[in-house]
Amino acid sequence: MKVSFPYMGTTIVYKKLLELLGHEVIMPPKPSQRTINLGVKYSPEFACFPLKVIMGSYIEALEAGAEVLVTSGGHGPCRAGFYEQVHRRILEEKGHTVDFIVFNSMFRDFKQFYSNIKKLKDKNSWLKVIKSLWLVYLMINKLDILEKEVQRIRAYEVKRGETTKVWESIQKDFDTVRNKVQVMAAYDKGRKRLADIKTYEVKEDRKLRIGIVGEIYVVMEASINMKMEELLGNMGAEVERSQYLSQWVAYNALPSFINKTHEVDIIKAGEPFIPINIGGHAKQTVGHIADYGERGFDGVIHLMPFGCLPELVSQSIIPKISQQYDIPVLTLSIDEQTGTANNLTRVEAFIDLIRGKRMKKIS
Amino acid sequence: MKIGIPRSLLYFYYYPLWKIYFEELGIEVVTTPDTSKEIIDLGVKNSVPELCVPVKAYIGHFIKLLDMGVDYIYAPRFVSILKGQYFCPKFMGLPDMIRHSFDGVEDKMLIPMIHAQNDNIAEYKNFKFMEERFGVSPKANKLALGKAEKVWLEFRNSSLRGHTAQEAADMILNKPENHITATNRNPVKIGVLGYVYNLYDPYISMDLVKKLQSMDVSIKTFEMMEEKDLNKQLKKMSKNLFWTFSDKLLAAGYSFYEDEEIDGVIHVTAFGCGPDSMLGKLLEIDSTNYAKPFMTIRVDEHSGENHLQTRIEAFVDMIKRKKMKTRRGA
Known part of the structure; x- marks a missing residue:
């Protein structure tokens, strides 16, 4: 099978997994201006930005010869759970024939999960899969x-x-x-x-530490968030992201009663602000800001796709958390507009402000 | 005791239930006036810019209520009204957005979670908070709820007979009817898809429904459809949307496409509405397959209504002309 997948973060790991199982992997190209243009052209106008970028990635992967797309599903309440349905329809409309293998939570529908695994497993032994x-x-x-x-x-x-x-x-x-x-x-x-x-x-008391929180796709995928980590690094700030693949895997693969990952604590920290899971990463976002505040970070950059439903809720609550933990937060909403000058200015001003605050503390 | 209910969002679907319920318990129910420029402005000033207009309107109504001297504000957290499905994240986080934005309002808010098996939310557990908070006896609570449920079901039945949710609510609560009867000279029937809080808020939708009715158009909306007909449509899809009202809209949309009596479909959606961005695209793709005219009207907090008038007039004219042509056999 010629397999491809959405491009996000350190993609070599997905590639490796599929390769180890003996599939021919078509690497989707890193999201570029062309990817975004293609995605925007075929996606619904008000769909969230990740949907559009992934749409573009799929089209490019299909052009490169992919036959099967492996992706994650979901059951709401965030829009991401419905991506694959919309992508599928649009690709059909465009005249592509393509198979999707969609991984929904295995705790919800194990049968489907199992049949997906079996599809990917192909002729490999289970031992090989586990290895x-x-x-x-x-x-x-x-x-x-x-x-x-x-x-x-x-x-x-x-x-x-x-x-x-x-x-x-x-x-x-x-x-x-x-x-x-x-x-x-x-x-x-x-x-x-x-x-x-x-x-x-650099002296310890001069070091700046910034946390990046927000919706997983725009946080993890550097090519669409103006390379935020590099940008902050070049301005002389240490960076920590709210999402790392290893955490995500550990958190999602374990059933809740043995789940002792850091993410569980984060979610607990978000509880006073958003008591129930409202989808996406809203609760994690809120929890991470509280966590960074407690750990003495100097500031937080909150990234969200334009119009992201759960992140809008967290954005509404951020002023309160920011006040409570005395930590500055800058929200940037990311979309297909590629003029970076305005966001750049905002980030620069934000860093200046944080540095000023730090200097005041020292003197 | 006075309890305030903002005239916004699901007010338009559940007001008969809430009003009767609280009144049966001897509580005065206060609601805000119709959405106005002032209320929208309040909402816009006090919320995040990217929110959709209905949520901004809700926040505006909420602030307005604070000034109206009510003791409590009923602001339920809608979570799920069908197993495995949810509301849009903004609904689920709405009470949080409000209680963390304004100091000191949390004590005034009544925030029960709404979990139900179907869109009849008159389940005892959803209203148990009145016993815990105000010491209402379980017996009185159940009695009030029973009465309220009966009225709400009447309201729904009235919709199923072909009245819009607004007309039905007016009739049930004995308000003078302001229904414009179509004279049916040139019968055009349009399926109007939109959430109740967009369609029946005269400011947000700029009274689209009445505008259509005054053009001799009869309309059909999702709340006039039987549950089982909607479900029939949903069964055809490989995966449903997981927002209940969006699902209903999508199903209604497909039924309109298949319904020969319906001449065209108008989708009313708010700028930045997440669920609608998906279902709108699906309906748009399929409108060509069914050869049904389809138009999207996107509303936001702006109030210029001339463009809307022009667009719906053009849409209706187009349909009338098309019908005339087929009648002549051209």
């Missing part, structure tokens, strides 16, 4: 550890852009691994390379 899953999970974990390091170092690099370059080549190294030993080797090599990057010495 592959385990290897990919290890890879995700190691990559996330390295990425967190990248987000820290980037703020202090001497040669601008070096960290990003190293990070890209680390991902390339990981792309070639086939077994556990190679994963560990790639990981050790990556650690060493990151440690070799020359950095400025």
Whole structure:
């Protein structure tokens, strides 16, 4: 099967999993202006931005010869659960024939989940599947550890852009691994390379730390959020994201009674503000801001797609949390408008303000 | 004791129930006047810009109520009125948006969770909060709820007989009827798809329904459809939308497409409405397959109504001309 998937974050891990199972993977190209244009052209005007970008990605993947698209589903209340239905209809309308394999929660409909797994499993033995899953999970974990390091170092690099370059080549190294030993080797090599990057010495009380929260797609996919992490890093701020793939996997794969991941605490922190799950990542967003506030971060950037339903609720509540935890929050809503100057100015002003606040504290 | 209910969102679907229920318990019910420029402005000033206009209107009505001297404001949290389905996230988080935006309002708000098996929300557990909060006896509570439910069912039946939710509510609550009867000289029937809180809010929809009726058009809306007919349509889809009212709209849309009596479909949606962005696209794609005229009207907090008048006139004229042509056999 020629398989493809939506482009989000460190895509090599999905690619690796499918490759290990013996599928031919058509890598969707990194979202570019063309991707966005294609997506916008065929998607409903008021659909949220991730739907449009993914639409564009699918079209590009199909052009490259993909036959099957693997994606996640959902049952609301956020729109993301219905993406695949709309995508399917639009692609049909456009004259493409394509199969979707949609993963809904296995706790809700295990039969369908199982049949999907079986489709992907193909002729592999279950042992092979479990081994592959385990290897990919290890890879995700190691990559996330390295990425967190990248987000820290980037703020202090001497040669601008070096960290990003190293990070890209680390991902390339990981792309070639086939077994556990190679994963560990790639990981050790990556650690060493990151440690070799020359950095400025910055006093502990001068360090700025910014959290990025919001809707998972715009937080994770750098090519559509103006490379927010790089941008903040270049301005001299350490960055932490609310979403990492390893956390997401751990949180979603475990049934609730043995789920002891950090995400559970985060959701608890969001409870006073939004007592029930209202879909998407609204509760996590709120919880993460509270968490960053408690951990003494200097500011939070809140990213959301234009018109995102759950994030609008969290955006409405943010002024209160920001006040309660004394942490500045900047909300940026992301859409297909590609003029970055205005958001850039806002982020710069935000960083200036935070730095000013920090200086006041020191003196 | 006075309880205030904002004249917005699901007020237009559940007001008969709420009014009778509270009045049976000896509580005075206060509602805000029709949405006005002033109320919308209040809402716009006190909310996040990207919210849709009905939610902004709700916030405006809410603030208005605070000034009207009520003791409590009934602001239920709608979660689900069908198993496995939900409301739009904005509905589910609405009480949170409000209570965290204004200081000191939380004590005044009554925020019961609404969970029900179907759109009849008169289930005991949804109204138990009155016992916990105000010491209403269970017996009196059940009695009031029973009466209220009966009235609400009458209201729904009246809709099923072909009245819009607004006309039905007026009739049930004995208000003078302001229904414009179509003279049926040139019968055009249009299916109007839209949420009750957009369609029947005279400010938001700019009285679209009455505008159509005054053009000799008879209309059909989702609340006039039998539940089982809607479900029949939904069964055909491989996966439903998971918002109940959106599902109803989509099903009504497909029934309108199949219904030979219906000459065209108008979809009224609010700028930035998430569920509608999906269902609107599906209906748009299919309108060509069924060869039915389909028009989207997108409303927001702006109040210029000339464009709307022109567009619906053009739409209706087009349909009339098309019908005339077929009659002549051209």
